[in-house]
Amino acid sequence: MTVLTGSFDAALTDKIVDGPEGFSGVEGDAAWAAEVRRLLDLRGATLLAHNYQLPAIQDVADHVGDSLALSRIAAEAPEDTIVFAGVHFMAETAKILSPDKTVLIPDQRAGCSLADSITADELRAWKADHPGAVVVSYVNTTAAVKAETDICCTSSNAVEVVASIPADRDVLFCPDQFLGAHVRRMTGRTNLHVWAGECHVHAGINGEELAAQARSHPDAELFVHPECGCATSALYLAGEGAFPSDRVKILSTGGMLDAAKASRATQVLVATEVGMLHQLRRAAPGIDFQAVNDRASCKYMKMITPAALLRCLVEGADEVDVDRDVAAAARRSVTRMIEIGQPGGGE
Template identity: 75%
Template sequence: MAATTETATATRPDTAWRDEIRRLAAERDAVLLAHNYQLPEIQEVADHTGDSLALSRIAAESEASVIVFCGVHFMAETAKILSPDKTVLIPDARAGCSLADSIDGAQLRDWKAEHPDAVVVSYVNTTAEVKAETDICCTSSNAVDVVRSIPAEREVLFCPDQFLGAHVKRETGRENLHVWAGECHVHAGINGPELAERAASVPDADLFIHPECGCATSALYLAGAGTVPAEKVKILSTGDMVTAARETEASSVLVATEIGMLHQLRKAAPEIDFQAVNERASCRYMKMITADALLRCLRDGTDEVRVDAATAQRARDAVRRMIAIGQPGGGE
């Protein structure tokens, strides 16, 4: 196998590479986790593939002493929060997240100071620092239920995703819900006109729409206007998309989320024609976890993710409050 570089993948993800990855994982006593948006070869070599929260919970239950999280940095942090006594590695620590970076701890503390009696609900797609300032975390699957669990008279600060927040406000009808103006740059780029054009070109297709998408409101408008049958519009987390793929009776599905998701959907229901609403919706941070990066991680034990104990405890409390409300479903 060729030498590793920092800027490009030289290693071919062939049988020899897969055998070496599995050998090193066994040697290091590591469980390999891959997010649904990862490169197909990373998903295929992993022990478990799924959404970030589901993978973090699998990691916590695993007997492995090392967690290798193939995803972005906040996901590896969440795994560390839920598994404080295990070593957590991410194959490339530079793999960040535009959504998680849209709010930091200081900004959230300032926002809380403006609304001292409000309950803070933060999406799991946030840093450990933000989770530590949060009352209750949520996923895209249970965000509506989490907000509904809060007394109606209490103000709610919802962060960081404005599109998920808009979805929650629409579903709950709650006027005292304040939404942070953050976004995932990939999901925000999947727009309404693009969705309408694609839906018109494949009129019998189901629409699987991630609630972080800029086109989520447009999808509901298309359903309300009768342009697309309402039963064909499904607002879903990544984890719920896999479930819906196995259950749909449609022969074609248009998918509005990061294109890495198509790999798992096609595995779940190979008889269905899954098409991206936007074929350019690729997260450059997710794709930083290359064959070379994973090989380097397992050989050298890089890059380790650490969260200080006090921050981790406060963040863990926010995640546990969410789980106590009910099954969190898909992580994002």
């Protein structure tokens, strides 16, 4: 940890308060943004922000996107220090792909309910029950789980990754049960075993409220993340003719941005974490984007506050490290995915 002694704005940093739900006390205003940019320059760092971050964090970042795309940017960036405004597994992935760089996360307590839904020990036991199976793990997993994985996937390429595996091989898909169900539905694969994990935010966006929103906005398009518990309901609405099938789109966060730029709709209902609305509105300002569930906010993502980012840049905290052997094994599973194709678009 390297503290930038005497080179920071004490009037701002003295306001930082550390509480049980994270760092607070600093507003994400113009003065804060200018100080963040100055400190990034002093540290020779680049700031990456996930699509689910607070708008102020997204606006001050050098790059905004999904976790895998940002990790690949980190690997190619000329800076030696990466500040990752996201949850812990994302910063780990950046370290896996950039082992010789310093990777900082503004608050190491920013975890992920989905990544935590399977451990490396649990995956090893599952593999022992299915000898010879191919393990496909979502990028929303810890480095230790990636190290036990044959091929990683993202929400945009999960179907392609599974389809690349010989049909007679069993596949263990983890950890997201809703993404796994989507892959099984799209591939028709009967030997795909799915781990019963979930993102608590996406699982909370249910089919009943999606159906109600769709019926009350009959001219809107639906953008639904495949991690959502309502993805099956969205396809059911389309299949039953209750909603035009060409207006129901199951998309990753990167896919949502591409679809927004191409859409001719005047209104889009979005089923994913609410932070995504900021980037969608920037991408297509003429469209009225509305959350299917406006309470779908990840408390872990929102732990990366303006105060947390400022403290990170002043103190050089919190540094993320991954054991070299674990990182090497995890990197192989990510590289295999990239070799199959569609390496961008993450969760």
